[in-house]
Amino acid sequence: MPSRSIVVVSGGLSQPSSTRMLADRLAEAAVADLTARGVDTVVEVVELRALAHDVVDMTLTGYARPELAAAQSALAGADGVIAVTPVYAASYAGLFKSFVDVLEPGTLAGTPVLLGATGGTARHSLALEHALRPLFAYLRADTVPTSVFAATDDWADAGTDQAQPLPARVRRAAAELAQRVAAREPEVKGGLYDAVPSFEDMLGGA
Amino acid sequence: MQFGIFSVGDVTTDPTTGRTPDDTERVRAMLTIAQHADDAGLDVFATGEHHNPPFVPSSPTTMLGYLAGRTKNIVLSTATTLITTNDPVRLAEEYAMLQVIADGRMDLMMGRGNTGPVYPWFGKDIRQGIPLAIENYALLRRLWEEDVVDWSGKFRTPLQGFTSTPRPLDGVAPFVWHGSIRSPEIAEQAAYYGDGFLHNAIFWPMEHTAQMVNFYRQRYEHHGHGRADQAIVGLGGQVFMRKNSQDAWNEFRPYFDNAPVYGHGPSMEEFTRETPLTVGSPQQVIDRYGAFWEQVGHYQRQMFLMDHAGLPLKTVLEQIDLLAEEVVPVLRKEAEARRPADVPANPPTHAERVAAARAAGQVHTQQVAPADHWTGKAAEDDLDAADAALA
Numbered sequence: 240m241p242s243r244s245i246v247v248v249s250g251g252l253s254q255p256s257s258t259r260m261l262a263d264r265l266a267e268a269a270v271a272d273l274t275a276r277g278v279d280t281v282v283e284v285v286e287l288r289a290l291a292h293d294v295v296d297m298t299l300t301g302y303a304r305p306e307l308a309a310a311q312s313a314l315a316g317a318d319g320v321i322a323v324t325p326v327y328a329a330s331y332a333g334l335f336k337s338f339v340d341v342l343e344p345g346t347l348a349g350t351p352v353l354l355g356a357t358g359g360t361a362r363h364s365l366a367l368e369h370a371l372r373p374l375f376a377y378l379r380a381d382t383v384p385t386s387v388f389a390a391t392d393d394w395a396d397a398g399t400d401q402a403q404p405l406p407a408r409v410r411r412a413a414a415e416l417a418q419r420v421a422a423r424e425p426e427v428k429g430g431l432y433d434a435v436p437s438f439e440d441m442l443g444g445a
Numbered sequence: 446m447q448f449g450i451f452s453v454g455d456v457t458t459d460p461t462t463g464r465t466p467d468d469t470e471r472v473r474a475m476l477t478i479a480q481h482a483d484d485a486g487l488d489v490f491a492t493g494e495h496h497n498p499p500f501v502p503s504s505p506t507t508m509l510g511y512l513a514g515r516t517k518n519i520v521l522s523t524a525t526t527l528i529t530t531n532d533p534v535r536l537a538e539e540y541a542m543l544q545v546i547a548d549g550r551m552d553l554m555m556g557r558g559n560t561g562p563v564y565p566w567f568g569k570d571i572r573q574g575i576p577l578a579i580e581n582y583a584l585l586r587r588l589w590e591e592d593v594v595d596w597s598g599k600f601r602t603p604l605q606g607f608t609s610t611p612r613p614l615d616g617v618a619p620f621v622w623h624g625s626i627r628s629p630e631i632a633e634q635a636a637y638y639g640d641g642f643l644h645n646a647i648f649w650p651m652e653h654t655a656q657m658v659n660f661y662r663q664r665y666e667h668h669g670h671g672r673a674d675q676a677i678v679g680l681g682g683q684v685f686m687r688k689n690s691q692d693a694w695n696e697f698r699p700y701f702d703n704a705p706v707y708g709h710g711p712s713m714e715e716f717t718r719e720t721p722l723t724v725g726s727p728q729q730v731i732d733r734y735g736a737f738w739e740q741v742g743h744y745q746r747q748m749f750l751m752d753h754a755g756l757p758l759k760t761v762l763e764q765i766d767l768l769a770e771e772v773v774p775v776l777r778k779e780a781e782a783r784r785p786a787d788v789p790a791n792p793p794t795h796a797e798r799v800a801a802a803r804a805a806g807q808v809h810t811q812q813v814a815p816a817d818h819w820t821g822k823a824a825e826d827d828l829d830a831a832d833a834a835l836a
Contacts, residue, residue: 299710302649304719432660435629438637438668441579 241425242279243318245269250287250324250335251357258357259286261389262323264405265355268413269321269420276421283317285310287334294334297341307341315346319420320380322371323355326363330370331356339374348379350426351419353412354386364388383415446780447746447791448773449489450482450765451524451681454502457755460703465755471501472508474758478751479512481762483519485769488791491522491554491748496530496563499705506539513547521547524645524681524748525556525624528585529577530567532601536581537588537609544614549795554622554643555582557631569600575630576600582621582634589618615799616809620792622679627653629660636664636676641792644741645681647750648706650719654680655740662742674785677792679746682734683722686767690725696760697724704754727771734772735779743784745792747776 247266251258266282273280287294293307303311314320324335354371356363367386375382385408393405452475458465466474479490492502492509502508509521521543526536543551557574558564564571580598587594588609597603613619622641625631626649635642642661646654658678665676685700687693694713701713701724716722723733734747749768752761784790793801802809 296710296715300648300707302653302720304711304715305650431627432629432656435633435660438633441575441630441634442583 242281243273243420243425244313244316245280245282245319245321245420246313246317247282247284248287248314248320248322248335248338249284250322250332250338252288252325252332252334254288256288256325256357257389257391257394258323258325258355259284260394261355261357261387261409262321264409265321265323265353265387265413265416268409269319269353269416272410272414272417273421276417278417278421280420283313285313287338290338291334294337294341298337303341311342311346314342314350316426317350318423318426319416320347320350320352321355321416322352322375323357324371326356326358326366329363330366331374336374339378342378346378347375350380351416351423352380352382353416354382355388355412356386357389359391361388361390361392363390381419383412383419385412385415387412446744446777446784447488447520448768448776449487449491449520449522449746449748450478450751450768451489451491451493451522451748452478452502452752453493453750454495454500455705455753456499456501457705457753459755459757460699462757468501474752474761475502475508476512476515477758478761478765479519479521480515482765482769483516485765487519487765487769487773489520489522489746489748490516491524493524494527494558495560496566497560506543509543509551510546513543513550519550521551522622523553524643525554525558527558527563528555528581529557529574530563530569531581533581533585534588534601534604534607534609537585538611540619541589541609541611541613544619544795545611549614549619552620552622552641552792554624554641556624557628573600575628578631579634586618586638589613612811614795615802616807617795617798617802620795620798622677622792625657627657629657632657632661633664636661636670637668639665639668639670641677641679641745643679643681643746643748645748646721647681647683648720651721651737651740658741658744674742675788677746677789678741678744679748679792680737680741680744681721681748681750683720683750684730684734684764684768684772685724686727686730686764686772688726690729693724693726700754700756708754727767730768730772731775735776738780738783743780743788745789 247262249259249262270280290307293304297303324331352375354367356367367388372382387408389405454475456471482490492505494502494505496503505523512521540553557578561571577600580600584596592608594607595605622643623631623635624643624645632642644654644657662673662676666673685693685697698713702708707716717724723730751764
């Protein structure tokens with residue numbers, strides 16, 4: 240069976256970042272689950288901090304500089320995506336949204352996506368549902384039902400949520416992602432030149 | 446190989462002086478620039494077409510018609526003619542008129558236009574950009590090639606018994622290019638008709654240009670117009686030169702940093718590395734532009750953007766002199782030396798197109814009857830005249 244690619248987008252801006260920590264936990268759990276299903280997985284991490292200038296440049300010029308273009312291409316070819324952002328001012332970080340803004344339309348259409356977010360307290364948890372999930376619905380991504388929010392407290396042994404501690408939520412969400420990734424054919428995204436209609440069709444349809 | 450300049454016609458404040466020309470001054474500067482390019486020996490001048498400030502060239506054939514009378518050798522062209530929002534009937538008429546006035550010393554480049562509101566201002570929908578470009582151009586060609594056209598389509602009111610005048614010079618339509626940055630459908634359109642394809646890559650990495658051009662070349666061969674390497678290709682470019690490279694960098698940097706398109710984005714160092722923008726000595730321009738053929742094959746036309754971002758007219762004229770005196774002769778010689786004998790050196794001239802049409806058996810006779818079936822003595826008579834003619 241061909242291996243599947245999981246692309247992890249981490250929108251954390253500090254170094255080290257709890258956003259990246261959550262992203263890594265989710266990726267490890269997804270890989271473990273896929274391995275158990277007999278599916279080989281390749282993980283690629285896109286750190287938005289490193290692409291911050293490229294993202295702004297593309298917003299202004301319309302073209303992707305080489306490192307951003309590589310990240311966009313990885314996303315277009317991903318079999319599954321784990322997207323994690325810090326919550327700033329009740330929503331995703333601006334850089335995270337700017338990165339999404341310059342994606343080619345259709346990049347994530349139909350792609351299984353696991354959403355994650357981090358914040359100071361669990362009071363920001365619903366940003367995942369009122370901000371990230373609608374954004375990815377617009378992108379026509381196949382978001383998994385469980386999204387994972389990690390507050391600062393969650394990094395303590397069991398965190399404040401005794402019934403559903405962070406590791407349990409991570410496993411459940413990762414399993415949902417793994418199930419979708421394993422169930423679908425490996426992604427073959429056509430290039431710009433693969434879907435050009437014949438000229439006769441364009442003339443006829445004009 | 447041809448070398449020319451194209452103007453967007455932007456009115457931009459000079460960031461070093463704070464001075465902004467008015468529209469009249471800018472139009473006159475464009476006329477001066479085109480005539481200077483002709484005197485300097487450049488091959489092509491092309492004007493953009495825009496319908497919103499801060500751009501002045503809304504009426505390309507007026508400008509090019511004047512220049513046809515004021516210049517001697519330079520080919521007059523467009524960059525681009527809006528095939529989406531212009532009525533193809535008006536394009537057929539205006540550019541045939543220009544062709545006759547310029548005695549064939551012109552061609553034109555079709556583009557869709559990327560300014561959203563221009564579409565609704567002219568009664569069109571930007572989401573229909575490609576279908577508009579396909580249908581309008583198909584009609585435009587028929588209006589040039591057929592004396593009497595019956596036509597109906599999706600985007601324009603139907604035509605019955607319509608003749609576009611003046612008929613093209615010697616019965617042969619102007620040569621047409623199609624320009625597109627990132628729509629392979631337009632490269633396919635150019636290839637289908639055996640027209641030229643110009644990739645204006647000034648804001649894009651060269652790899653992207655090479656992919657699009659090579660797609661056009663393959664499709665050109667597929668549609669039976671010749672080998673892929675014989676397709677007619679043009680590139681856009683952008684340079685700023687001084688004898689001393691560091692002088693060029695210092696002088697151009699404020700214009701770069703504040704330019705309308707890329708200003709406040711990538712640094713000039715990054716942008717010159719990743720796009721065709723070259724800032725430096727004439728030799729550095731020769732080195733860079735003399736190597737593009739390695740990625741896109743031998744091509745027929747290289748255009749340069751020179752009058753933009755608020756550069757003063759005097760500077761632009763100096764740039765044209767440097768280009769014409771120090772860069773173009775070398776690039777032209779190099780291109781000619783490496784060109785295979787059966788690959789066209791230049792885009793076809795009018796005389797060559799006439800010769801090809803005659804060789805293909807096309808005879809030029811004015812088919813249109815010298816009688817007017819349509820015009821009444823007063824506006825109120827038109828309906829009666831039309832009824833009589835159709836009866």
